[in-house]
Amino acid sequence: MTVEVTTVTVFRDVRPFGGAARDLIAVNGVLAQSIPDGAAVDYVDGLGKAAAPTLVDAHIHPDKTAWGEPWYSRRTAHAIEELVAGDVELHRAQPPVADRALRLMSHAVTLGTRAMRAHVDVAPAYGLAGVEAVATARDTLSHAMDVQIVAFPQHGVDRTPGTAGLLEVAADSGLIDVIGGIDPAGFDHTPGGTGRDPRQLDIVFGIAERHGLPIDIHLHDTGGTGAATLTDIAQRTRAAGLQGRVTVSHAFAVAELSCHALDSTAELLAEADIALTTAALSATTVLPFRHLSQRGVRVGLGSDGVRDSWSPFGNADMLHRAWLLGWALDARLDADLEACYTLAADGGAAVMGLPRADLQPGSPADFMLLDGECVPQIVVDVPRRDTVVRAGRVVARDGLLL
Numbered sequence: 001m002t003v004e005v006t007t008v009t010v011f012r013d014v015r016p017f018g019g020a021a022r023d024l025i026a027v028n029g030v031l032a033q034s035i036p037d038g039a040a041v042d043y044v045d046g047l048g049k050a051a052a053p054t055l056v057d058a059h060i061h062p063d064k065t066a067w068g069e070p071w072y073s074r075r076t077a078h079a080i081e082e083l084v085a086g087d088v089e090l091h092r093a094q095p096p097v098a099d100r101a102l103r104l105m106s107h108a109v110t111l112g113t114r115a116m117r118a119h120v121d122v123a124p125a126y127g128l129a130g131v132e133a134v135a136t137a138r139d140t141l142s143h144a145m146d147v148q149i150v151a152f153p154q155h156g157v158d159r160t161p162g163t164a165g166l167l168e169v170a171a172d173s174g175l176i177d178v179i180g181g182i183d184p185a186g187f188d189h190t191p192g193g194t195g196r197d198p199r200q201l202d203i204v205f206g207i208a209e210r211h212g213l214p215i216d217i218h219l220h221d222t223g224g225t226g227a228a229t230l231t232d233i234a235q236r237t238r239a240a241g242l243q244g245r246v247t248v249s250h251a252f253a254v255a256e257l258s259c260h261a262l263d264s265t266a267e268l269l270a271e272a273d274i275a276l277t278t279a280a281l282s283a284t285t286v287l288p289f290r291h292l293s294q295r296g297v298r299v300g301l302g303s304d305g306v307r308d309s310w311s312p313f314g315n316a317d318m319l320h321r322a323w324l325l326g327w328a329l330d331a332r333l334d335a336d337l338e339a340c341y342t343l344a345a346d347g348g349a350a351v352m353g354l355p356r357a358d359l360q361p362g363s364p365a366d367f368m369l370l371d372g373e374c375v376p377q378i379v380v381d382v383p384r385r386d387t388v389v390r391a392g393r394v395v396a397r398d399g400l401l402l
């Protein structure tokens with residue numbers, strides 16, 4: 001006979017969202033109204049710090065990072081082909097992916113990331129080495145963070161022979177959670193081809209259907225090419241019955257829309273229940289997430305690349321990403337800054353199919369303790385994360401993973 005052990009931790013003297021001080025009670029990883037009768041209790045002194053939900057990085061590339069390595073000087077690159085060649089160069093020049101990915105993912109935990117969707121390159125240049133390395137890091141951090149791995153055909157499926165087979169093997173391996181894609185029309189066509197018949201989508205949707213996997217497609221294409229691809233993806237999503245299981249990342253073609261065109265695209269996405277992710281890369285490419293969510297489109301926020309061959313920027317800090325989002329949107333009102341925090345906390349949870357962490361009884365006991373009077377100030381100040389709590393357990397303190 002097994003005996004159920006009830007684990008109770010009470011975080012004393014904390015201020016949820018910067019409000020009045022009280023206790024947060026975690027019972028078996030979930031917040032509760034009260035301490036169960038007879039349960040043994042551990043106590044953590046919150047020292048009057050603000051408590052805020054930990055965050056979800058809906059789009060990051062931990063396999064590409066040079067985080068923590070000696071400075072890497074980049075060369076000029078414009079087209080995706082040139083950037084991809086830079087990825088391979090960095091990969092060959094740096095220590096193994098397993099070391100770099102674990103370091104970056106651990107760093108993210110200490111900054112209060114409770115979950116991430118990791119896009120990991122799958123290409124003949126690497127085989128499945130990146131997927132295997134990130135999966136190992138995921139196992140190491142399983143007590144602290146949920147990780148979904150996307151098999152990401154960064155080099156293209158149609159233009160890089162051998163990739164389709166590798167995606168199939170990745171799906172068979174059981175290591176991945178999501179099948180990826182990239183610009184099926186604008187980038188991924190046979191050299192010299194037109195991209196009008198995006199074979200990549202046939203392959204990606206085929207694997208998704210055969211293996212029961214969700215899909216997450218990078219779409220940088222703008223204008224007519226981007227819009228036509230979105231329509232194509234929406235039609236395929238409905239035809240395959242994959243509503244609620246398809247994400248389009250970046251979606252710069254949506255960011256450039258306004259008024260009627262934005263409303264009709266939001267309707268197209270909402271009907272197919274296609275989610276979007278944005279990385280707040282600039283004022284012109286950030287998605288109008290409040291407008292979209294009011295129309296039923298789930299939107300998540302992500303880091304994208306972190307100090308990789310594409311860019312020296314990025315730090316896997318989702319609170320800093322919320323700051324960047326507010327900066328890109330010229331947020332000034334408290335409601336606007338709170339919306340940035342909510343996107344970083346809840347947006348990615350909705351994209352990844354995770355329960356919302358909102359400090360209410362019944363929600364995951366996932367939160368961080370930090371200095372701040374209120375959420376708007378926390379977004380602007382980006383204070384140090386003193387304590388990070390995952391499922392009622394302290395997993396990081398003062399920047400150190402426990």
Ligand SMILES: [Zn+2]
Pocket residue numbers: 059060061119218249304305
């Ligand atoms: Zn990306």
